[in-house]
Amino acid sequence: MAAPVSNSSGCWGVPEVYKHHEQRKVCISRPKYREGRNAKAVKVYTINLESRYLMVQGVPAIGVMTELIQLCALYGAVEEYRPLDEYPAEEFTEVYLVKFQKLTSARAAKRRMDEKSFYGGVLHVCYVPEYETVEDTRLKLQDRRRYILRAVHNKAKEKEQKETAEKEPTMSSSDTATTSERIVMRHDKASDDDNTGEASNVSKHPSFPPLPLPPREYNYYGHKTQHGTVSTEDKMGTLHNAIIVTKQQPAPSSSSSQTSSDGHKGAKHRLTSKPSVVRFVPRSTNLENRKRKMDEAAGHSLDRCY
Amino acid sequence: MWRKDSAESSDRFEYLQTLVTEFQDTDSEEAKEQVLANLANFAYDPKNMDYLKELQVTDLFLDMLTEENENFVEFGMGGLCNLSMDPECRDIILQSSGISLVTNLLSSRREETVLSAITILMNLTKPSSRSEITDPAILQCMLRFSLSESPRLRNLAAVFLQDYCTEEQVAQAEQQMKGQQTAVGIPLPEDSS
Numbered sequence: 344m345a346a347p348v349s350n351s352s353g354c355w356g357v358p359e360v361y362k363h364h365e366q367r368k369v370c371i372s373r374p375k376y377r378e379g380r381n382a383k384a385v386k387v388y389t390i391n392l393e394s395r396y397l398m399v400q401g402v403p404a405i406g407v408m409t410e411l412i413q414l415c416a417l418y419g420a421v422e423e424y425r426p427l428d429e430y431p432a433e434e435f436t437e438v439y440l441v442k443f444q445k446l447t448s449a450r451a452a453k454r455r456m457d458e459k460s461f462y463g464g465v466l467h468v469c470y471v472p473e474y475e476t477v478e479d480t481r482l483k484l485q486d487r488r489r490y491i492l493r494a495v496h497n498k499a500k501e502k503e504q505k506e507t508a509e510k511e512p513t514m515s516s517s518d519t520a521t522t523s524e525r526i527v528m529r530h531d532k533a534s535d536d537d538n539t540g541e542a543s544n545v546s547k548h549p550s551f552p553p554l555p556l557p558p559r560e561y562n563y564y565g566h567k568t569q570h571g572t573v574s575t576e577d578k579m580g581t582l583h584n585a586i587i588v589t590k591q592q593p594a595p596s597s598s599s600s601q602t603s604s605d606g607h608k609g610a611k612h613r614l615t616s617k618p619s620v621v622r623f624v625p626r627s628t629n630l631e632n633r634k635r636k637m638d639e640a641a642g643h644s645l646d647r648c649y
Numbered sequence: 650m651w652r653k654d655s656a657e658s659s660d661r662f663e664y665l666q667t668l669v670t671e672f673q674d675t676d677s678e679e680a681k682e683q684v685l686a687n688l689a690n691f692a693y694d695p696k697n698m699d700y701l702k703e704l705q706v707t708d709l710f711l712d713m714l715t716e717e718n719e720n721f722v723e724f725g726m727g728g729l730c731n732l733s734m735d736p737e738c739r740d741i742i743l744q745s746s747g748i749s750l751v752t753n754l755l756s757s758r759r760e761e762t763v764l765s766a767i768t769i770l771m772n773l774t775k776p777s778s779r780s781e782i783t784d785p786a787i788l789q790c791m792l793r794f795s796l797s798e799s800p801r802l803r804n805l806a807a808v809f810l811q812d813y814c815t816e817e818q819v820a821q822a823e824q825q826m827k828g829q830q831t832a833v834g835i836p837l838p839e840d841s842s
Contacts (some may be wrong), residue, residue: 495736
């Protein structure tokens with residue numbers, strides 16, 4: 344259950360203003376061909392800069408902490424959060440530390456919430472890896488390695504399958520074979536968004552095929568990030584309509600959720616997408632959710648999941 | 650403007666190729682930095698790794714490590730940090746004396762560069778490279794880092810020492826460090842350990 348944390352463990356100690364928290368000036372000199380839709384600063388993202396911990400600045404000091412955390416929870420389960428009173432903040436704003444259960448959630452939340460307006464203020468969201476414990480860092484690196492190796496493994500398998508298919512006599516021209524080899528991975532836009540994060544400086548808002556909007560409590564991570572832009576921005580100023588959470592569903596182990604969230608990456612085979620994050624879900628809507636899930640599972644092919 | 654709505658991976662390859670070409674052709678330091686950062690960020694997504702390998706971007710990043718421009722170094726290191734978890738890229742880096750190039754940068758004054766260096770060394774570790782990577786000099790460096798004020802540096806160094814070295818190796822490095830200190834003529838207090 345996500346709850347405000349009392350300042351007990353070392354990682355929740357007094358923060359310092361680190362250079363990587365600062366917004367860099369946006370780069371204005373890019374040639375057109377590599378100008379993204381959004382102006383971006385020149386910055387390289389590595390696993391060391393990303394983190395499950397996010398810092399959110401610019402939150403209007405009007406008592407909207409709950410709304411902020413609900414907004415964050417759209418992108419994935421929030422494990423812990425607290426205000427960072429000791430961090431320098433602009434007048435009439437607050438700063439919050441938010442710890443997500445998964446790095447991919449933090450990544451999505453950062454991308455979607457950064458520079459967005461929120462109750463009259465503008466949020467600045469950044470990773471704060473300095474709040475990690477040694478174990479956090481270790482797990483982060485291990486998860487990343489596992490993810491890469493799985494992607495490599497899947498690619499190798501795909502190549503093998505293609506080569507086997509090509510050997511069959513029913514295969515047509517060699518031209519097809521050549522081009523099909525080049526097309527190693529299908530471009531999964533949602534997964535690009537989720538997992539490249541800042542990795543692509545090009546076009547950050549791909550157009551998605553129209554999908555019926557699932558309810559916001561819906562667990563499918565990919566769906567969330569797709570319609571997240573829509574419902575999030577709709578809800579930003581009107582979060583008083585959001586359902587206040589009283590209960591969370593238990594999440595499966597992190598390795599399986601990792602599998603279901605990252606295993607789609609470009610791989611042809613589909614893993615069943617299960618609800619993989621702990622969610623703020625009020626008791627009263629659980630029945631409705633189950634019903635919707637059944638309906639939607641029948642309707643969707645879940646091809647937009649990350 | 651290049652748009653990402655095509656599902657054709659050849660578009661992505663061509664785009665990356667254009668980036669590499671711009672990097673090689675342009676005289677503008679600023680443009681080079683932007684492109685380098687761009688490529689390093691693309692290297693974060695394993696989907697791009699095949700193309701980047703084909704375009705020999707690993708070598709491009711390695712070339713940056715001896716540049717004077719600290720941004721070039723930092724971005725190149727970031728790119729290698731992103732690529733080096735891929736086994737093929739790891740081997741390319743190893744074959745190009747990557748360990749010594751990266752180790753040199755442990756003394757960089759740019760924190761991101763140092764963090765990338767530690768991560769790359771971890772990624773480069775395999776049975777054949779382990780002894781080089783756990784060289785006492787490197788371990789001593791990590792020991793110093795583990796006492797740093799920077800939490801990120803401390804954490805990475807701690808993971809390195811705990812997961813990539815044996816306890817004996819770490820103890821030996823600690824001893825050597827103490828030995829160096831006492832050699833200056835300033836004995837350490839008895840209970841300093």
